[in-house]
Amino acid sequence: MDALDDAATRALADHDAGGLTVAVVDGDTVHTSGHGHAFRSEDIPVRADETLFRVGSVSKVATWTAAMQAVDRGQITPDAPVDDHLETVDLPETYDEPITLEHLATHTPGFEVRGRGDSVRKPEHVRPLAESVSTDVPARVRPPGELHQYTNYAAALTGQLIADISGKRFRSFVTDNVFAPLGMSNSTFQPAPPGLVPADGTTVEDVVSFYSDVSPASGLHTTGADMARLLQAHLHGGVVDGERILSESAVDAMHQQWFTPHERVDGMTFGLFEGSRGDTRLVRHGGSVPQFAAEFTLIPEEDVGLFVGAHGNEASGAKQEVVDTLLDEFAPVDSSGNRRTPDGMPEHADELEGRYRSVNTTDTVSAEKLVYGLLTSQPVDVRITDDGRLITEQGDRTDEWIEVEPLVFEHVEEDSTLLFRETDGEVTHLLNGLSAYEQIGYHEQLSVQGWLTVAASVMALTGLVGWPAARGWRRYRGGESPPQSVTRARWVAGAGLAGLLLFVLVFVGVTIAVASMDRPTLFNRPPAWFEVVFVVPTLGVIATAGAVAYAARAWLRDDWSLVTRVHYSAVVGATSVLYWILQYWNLLWVRMG
Structure with a gap:
């Protein structure tokens, strides 16, 4: 096991890891070893039988x-x-x-x-x-x-x-x-x-x-x-x-x-x-x-088994370096295979292209959806080249695949399989091995929703800030007030905007308050009353629905000036977009358990 000892020593040197323990079973032979020190105990070496x-x-x-x-x-x-x-x-x-x-x-x-x-x-x-x-x-x-x-x-x-x-x-x-x-x-x-x-x-x-x-x-x-x-x-x-x-x-x-x-x-x-x-x-x-x-x-057919454990900031990297060394010994791979080439365009080529997001995000019905969408695995982008290769891009990784049967692709160099799944004749999912991703629309992409949020927020603020400012200016300088119907409509739209602002403030406040308590975090175990937080934007949606009705009536009756109608409709539309984004991420009417 000299190669194992060398690999363990190298893994601890190459990675920010403090200790490793290894067990290898090869038929009736059992090898165990410890390397480095016990967790947060630099003076105590790892011993395979007690650490x-x-x-x-x-x-x-x-x-x-x-x-x-x-x-x-x-x-x-x-x-x-x-x-x-x-x-x-x-x-x-x-x-x-x-x-x-x-x-x-x-x-x-x-x-x-x-x-x-x-x-x-x-x-x-x-x-x-x-x-x-x-x-x-x-x-x-x-x-x-x-x-x-x-x-x-x-x-x-x-x-x-x-x-x-x-x-x-x-x-x-x-x-x-x-x-x-x-x-x-x-x-x-x-x-x-x-x-x-x-x-x-x-x-x-x-x-x-x-x-x-x-x-x-x-x-x-x-x-x-x-x-x-x-x-x-x-x-x-x-x-x-x-x-x-x-x-x-x-x-x-x-x-x-x-x-x-x-x-x-x-x-x-x-x-x-x-x-x-x-x-x-x-x-x-x-x-x-x-x-x-x-x-x-x-490795059941070879009567071989291995276990590797590691600790430290880069424990995963250190562990994997040792695992790879052991697998190279007990299950070597011939990497000299020929590169596969396509023999035509894939079936359903146009339907395959697009962006796919992990089902961990798309299938979540609670407010955790936003956490998974922002912090878990990156989406997969799929495109087809002119010579029929399927390209997947996920983060910094780019892979090439060729179709071996309808909706089934093999990696051009590695021993990996990519599947696409259809529902009612439409491609809905990508499976990279067992990892499943669901195809999403352009409007569901984080970058698109990010820009929508920025643009909608700016427009909404022109109402939330602009309407009170204009009213104050008229009081200061004098001037004709808008019709009462405009004032009422703006109050209703303002209530919808206030629901958004209040939701953000309440959510941040609750997060800080829970973090200061001697209890599990908000994500790990939200308190039973936490669902009340989502009542705030829900009430805001109701107010915004009223504002939409005001806008529709103004256009149908040709009320107000054209500029007033256009601006009011733009503010209400922007507010509706923001609430749609909240709904998409399950932040309205959230199922809390």
Whole structure:
């Protein structure tokens, strides 16, 4: 493992990372190692058998292993409606098709992505799992089984499902049925285990401000040695040192493909992702939380598994450098393949071009839509070249694809597949592997809405500021007042404008007030009364509707002067545009849970 040690040393030197832990299982051979220092403990070296790392979404590997235990013991079947077994959560009955355990394990239940409730800043704010998953239940935005959309809620709900089936708390069940039999004595779902920061005089609370509020999805703390034993269980038919946690058939089933949008695309196993390196099939899951990153990868056909955990500001980069080194050794890829070339124009070429936005944004029905739209993955722009290549541009990355069958494209150099999905004969979605994007119109683009907001705000201000200024000037210098109908109309339009201004002020004020309280952040866990904030712009919409009626009547009756009618209509139109933008981002009549 000299190459591994060199890679770990290089990764810590190349990246702003403090420590790494590695576990490699190759048949009956197990290698574990530690590199660098423990988290925020520079005088304490990483030891694979005792140094704790946070593993983020790799926590889900333990959760889905526990879920498969329930299946293996006949307590639930993968195709059983989870509503029949859940005692603490009522799922929306939006569609006739029930959500099953299989849907949860493949991230196809049809939930919107829910960010609120996933994390808190202090360990004392972490809620019992039953409360976390039953509060702010995400909306069901499509029938189950149609589209993959990765969410923490699916794994968290599965954790509660395990608890309701077993009659034990999730943490206790996993400890008794996974960790203890495998000898994973240091692994825990406690939110702030003292061993995470072993340095004297420093507590976890002193240096950590992220705590999972959905522990089955992202709350595991573990060591490299413990994860080596979980790798062994998955590679050796569910048995480690004579202790069985799963039947061999259950392990095989867990690693089989359970969902894919197309036969050419790597899909989902039972809770883990498929991957490919040439002809080698991987079963894997990655994870990260602030200051930590991890990777859990199985190569079942080679009886090989690896785990890498890292901490530091650039933990993800350091982790990936070590992972790449290991995969180059155990699953090398021949990169000398020929570049693919198109043999004509793609079908539906004109329909494919445009901009596509992540369904994490487009399918969200709460006010979180704006957060995802501004802060999550960048949109994908698609265009077709004259020689038939399809070009995708996302941020700084540009890729080229050729069509291999209608609506299916292969990368010209890499082993990647791009799909387009039709609904009623129209192209609606782009799928880059499992990541789904929905085609959006020109008016939905952030840049267009940004310029609309600026232009509409300037025009609206000419009324909000100009009308009172003109009235004051007339009082000061004297002059003929406008008709009473104009004054009334301006008051109504002003109320609509005031609704916008007041909404911004109230939202900012509430955000500052909540941030100063000893409670979770506004995004992590909005207070129950927060929905009242959205009443303000809702009342403004009502006033603006009245202003639209005044404008229409003025034009129909030929009231007021032409200049007055044009300006009033422009102000009301601008106000309407601003309210339309609020509505687009779910800031009116918002579903708050």
